[in-house]
Amino acid sequence: MSKKMKTPVYEVNPHTMIILPLKTKTGVHSEIFELNDHRISSFTPLFLIKTSCQYFGSSYDGRREGTRYLTGVTHKPPIMVDPASTMYAFPTTSAGRDDCIWIFPQHISEYYDSHYNCTTIRFNNKQKIKISVSFSTFNNQMARVSMLHMKFSQKMRSMETEYPYSNLLFPPTPLAAENRAPYNIGEVEESDDDLLDFSQIEKDPRNKKDK
Template identity: 40%
Template structure:
């Protein structure tokens, strides 16, 4: 693992477009999160799942709401990828059950490449050219990538269909308004 930037302790942390990895780390006798961004690393006194939950709320939804929406949309029932902010293309996926204290969350958008690593690890290259060995088998990692792509695709299609429906509805409304004679109103 090469990512060895300065560790800044932050009290509050919301996932943002630069967030790449949220990894549990022991600090004293408590589980904190080591957060890797494209050009910095910081330490948060919250567990990774707590950062995911707070960030979902920051972007206008609950974690449970995002998870339930993905389940309904895709049928994925475990290790569910979370669209933290779909309008900002921020999608994270867990390496294990989110309830597992060893669960690492990765931002799909920052993964450039990945390959089998030693033992049951996957070597991941990120958009900033950093490389990290993640404790997850290659097949499980590949499956999580595929699931996240499925969520992005289905959610993106649904959003696009909704935009198209409203654009077409707006055109019909303007066309029908042009046929009305407003000059006779009020007389």
């Protein structure tokens, strides 16, 4: 009697840039872009986020509660997937929706309005992806994840000041290993030759508004 091979679950890592929903005849899967790789997973984006939170020692609900405690944000909250390596991610819609995209902002070099309620993201590896999310919504999510990072960093600095020898075994990892230019959110000239357009992701008609 043959045994079925289990499909390994993709684990978010420091190279993960974006997780897109991929609708197929069998349901919603995930299309994952890393700095130097491109993968397909048979699991949903939210499932991958949840299991990755568990991999790094917490539950997804625990990460959401941590965001609420630090920032007060409860609607489409960004999360720290792994505080030790400062891996942050944010959803573009309510996380339970089939068209929700998960983005890892530490890899974004710039983003700009592409009109018709779309935003184009350029990542540090020069790859461009166009998504069906308005510029104002995307910019608001970027502001929320920046606030989460700031609040968490303030807590860590306060802890280090009060207990200066507490982090000798596990020193904090900086958000990025090298200096990065600030986000460029203005309108720029673009070429569509290398643009991956995901702005036509089919939306679930039942999801008329975020829950």
